[in-house]
Amino acid sequence: MQIVEKKINTQNETLNALLLELQEECQQVISLIHQLQLTDLSDRQRGKILSELLVSSIHLNTHCDEEWQNLITDELQSLSD
Secondary structure, three states, X not given: OOOOOOOOOOOOHHHXXXXXXXXXXXXXXXXXXXXXXXXXXXXXXXXXXXXXXXXXXXXXXHOOOHHXXXXXXXXXXXXXX
16 A cells, blocks of 8 residues: 655645655554564564564654654644644
8 A cells, every 4th residue: 555645734844754754664664564464474574574674663763853853843833823
């Protein structure tokens, strides 16, 4: 399943790009989890899926840095009450 990439309604283009990247990576994680739910996987297949899941989780973790938090905070502050 692929979702059409659209512009996200944010004030900041950097935040928009990061959100689209985050969306893509989250979809990858969901796909990998679904693969792990398959029966009759060989150890080699499970190892490959788990390795890819590790890479994706590290990538997701990098989104939680101070720049990400500041971009979200700035976006929140730009909202009207």
